Amino acid sequence: MCDSSPFSIRTHNGTITVNNPATGNYRMFRVRTQAEKAQFAAGERVVSVKDSSTDENWRAFGFVNDDGKVVVWKKFRGTVYDVYGRMLSNPVPFVEKGAVYQWEARCRVCNKELTTPESIETGIGPVCAKRRPKRQPMSHGRQMRQAALVI
């Protein structure tokens, strides 16, 4: 876990833990890019949740769009999964209510751990960065950094 690194689901894959210190409950989220050869949703970024109270396994429930918004799959809409989507798309109101976010950033292309400062900043590892044209850096990362300062 690295709390000072910039992290945004718009630009970064990885694991996000959202903890409620008041209740001791926590939920873990994971954003991963499906392999280009995957049978399901090849190349898409899929978000999964592991709920400490109810579930032992990762449960995929939506996609992460290019703008950093979580699109909850139809069968999960109108349920707690909508809240999970908002927790990831817009953490600030949850942080204001006392939620604590921690994350471990991974490459948004290949899901490997990010180790160099530049890759931690951009969300893409050096090997994958060479293979792909650079994308514009994000503003949502700044929002997450502010959230990190609050907690």
Ligand SMILES: [Zn+2]
């Ligand atoms: Zn990579």
